[in-house]
Amino acid sequence: DVVMTQTPLSLSVTPGQPASISCKSSQSLVHTDGKTYFFWYLQKPGQSPHLLISEVSNRFSGVPDRFSGSGSGTDFTLKISRVEAEDVGVYYCMHSIQLPRTFGQGTRLEIK
């Protein structure tokens, strides 16, 4: 199974400041079709997970442009350029390069 390792596991950020979350996979997430099967999610308190980014850097519809994804192969990063109060919750990375799909442990973001 592909192991997804997120760091840090928690973040406390002042509104308006940037934030960054790393996710490393135990093997390459680049498929033979050339696409990278990697996703970022945000689960706000009491809600279901919401897709933020797919295929490393493609923001899902309605996701603010302060969210950006980057990386390749096995190393990926989610950046929030200016954190807002509504960004609190747990961020997860996930792959679908093979079965089983697996998630990172989650990174809890709180506002200072």
Added chain:
Amino acid sequence: EVQVVESGGGLVQPGRSLRLSCTTSGFTFGAESMSWFRQAPGKGLEWVGFIASKAYGGTTHYAASVEGRFTISRDDSKSIAYLQMDSLKTEDTAVYYCSRDSYGHSPIDSFDFWGQGTMVTVSS
């Protein structure tokens, strides 16, 4: 507009069965593979299993933790995926979600819409 609604959860005793439904609209269900996920109280997200579209044989795959106890099926005429859960254990207690999978196509338009989930509590 894509919609996904999970239903069928509830309180069930250990060893009993329950069937969950994932009712969808807004996309061509028959062309999509579907995955089930779960989240135990206070824990992270876990993939449960997957069913391919008919174009890919409708094959199923399961997490080791549920293999042999859970069965995923689909009714393309109703745009519904099912999760049959047998021999339930207390550790199966979780909120269960479904979403369309990336199997057979691009990661874009995959794992994009999740419902509110349905809670399954396994307890005596």
